[in-house]
Amino acid sequence: MSMRIRKYSWQLAPRSLREIRQRVFIDEQKVPPDLEWDDTDEIADHFLAVLPDNTPVAVGRMFTTLDDTAHIGRMAVLPEHRGKGIGEAMLRHIMAEAAGHVQDLHLSAQEHAVPFYQRSGFHVFEGPYDDAGIPHFGMRCLAPVEMISALSRQSPGPAPMILGSDDSSWLVENDAQLPQLMDNLVSQARQRVWLYDRLLDHDLYDRQRLRDLFSGLARYHRNSEIRLLVHDDGPLVKRRHQLVELMRRLPSSITLRLVNGDYPPAEQPFVLVDRQGVLYRHRFDRPEGFAGFADSGRVRLLGETFQRMWDTARPSLELRELPL
Known part of the structure; x- marks a missing residue:
């Protein structure tokens, strides 16, 4: 009209x-x-x-x-x-x-x-x-x-960016889109967020809003879990990181482990949200990739990959010794 x-x-x-x-x-x-x-x-x-x-x-x-x-x-x-x-x-x-x-x-x-x-x-x-x-x-x-x-x-589906409902793929083409789509996915989590990357880059992960979203999931959803799996904890030891501080305050809900180099790791970073949401990037050093809000098949396969890496990973002793 x-x-x-x-x-x-x-x-x-x-x-x-x-x-x-x-x-x-x-x-x-x-x-x-x-x-x-x-x-x-x-x-x-x-x-x-x-x-x-x-x-x-x-x-x-x-x-x-x-x-x-x-x-x-x-x-x-x-x-x-x-x-x-x-x-x-x-x-x-x-x-x-x-x-x-x-x-x-x-x-x-x-x-x-x-x-x-x-x-x-x-x-x-x-x-x-x-x-x-x-x-x-x-x-x-x-x-x-x-x-x-x-x-x-375009004319997206009846519930764009709604976890479990939107089966379209949202392309990530630049640095600005990446945190927007990540936060939208994480904000809808009710059970789990599994995050795999080479390191917890400060520009992408050391943000107040992401910390608030993780904190809300950990505090308000019983039995929820946030797993952070990275290759290198060096940057986290050298410079304060909001997710690390949050992890140390909520250790029963948020856990970080380091990939075991003796086993072949996944070559692309990803974030899994509950059983439906995924944010997948093609390279560790680039933002390009896609987000899916109702992609249970891909989430299941990546979840199996994540679980294999998680089972052989080790905790970060250096982070554990840092003062609050």
Whole structure:
């Protein structure tokens, strides 16, 4: 459907923006007015979709927190205009506004709307929880630049970048794409992350967000395991590394071993997430490769390779002796 989406501050937003929220959230969904109108409106960007004849039909808002996370919310389409793709167009427009500025998008979705947001690459990471008497789930998208690029040039499956659902292959062509896809995979782990590389390169692995994702998996998913298998621990001994510090604080969940040189190791690095996700690179010193979110066959074969190397590997005595 042809329409335009305009951005406003709260102070300059037209009356129709408030009226749509009033009709959808307060009148239709019975959200208490004192919960609908909050202080966040003052700091958020507000979006209004209008038809070619200037009829207002949908709204949404976005604000950014100090940790550079963009939060999308107050998405609403008038009842008489639903089912026409307006909500999806609004969401992707807001995502495009955020792309290039932030790499982490969050939103709170009503239970029935979860599949709608999955179609644009958001996955559930918390919930359910109650919000204004309605069940909600926390959802996030950790690769908005890649997602917007993909959605604009192709028609991916019904749940792009959703672990266990997206059977397409996402190519990795440069250094910027590699951590984006890795983080998106790791953020969806519920059981395990097995990582194999020559070394834990500081540019790729020594990052606060990756540490936070590993920490969240280890702390909030019982019986989860994170295995780090590398050839060389020298750089880790010489310079502090966030994953090493985390490993030493959560030793029951995160383990690092060194490849046994007496046995032939795999010649390509990879990351395995649960039983479905894989990030595979063609060379240790290059970013090029691919990510798969529903590639159980490849994950099984690489998992067998990883397990063979892991069984003959040894712990790092040097890391064990480092002070906290």
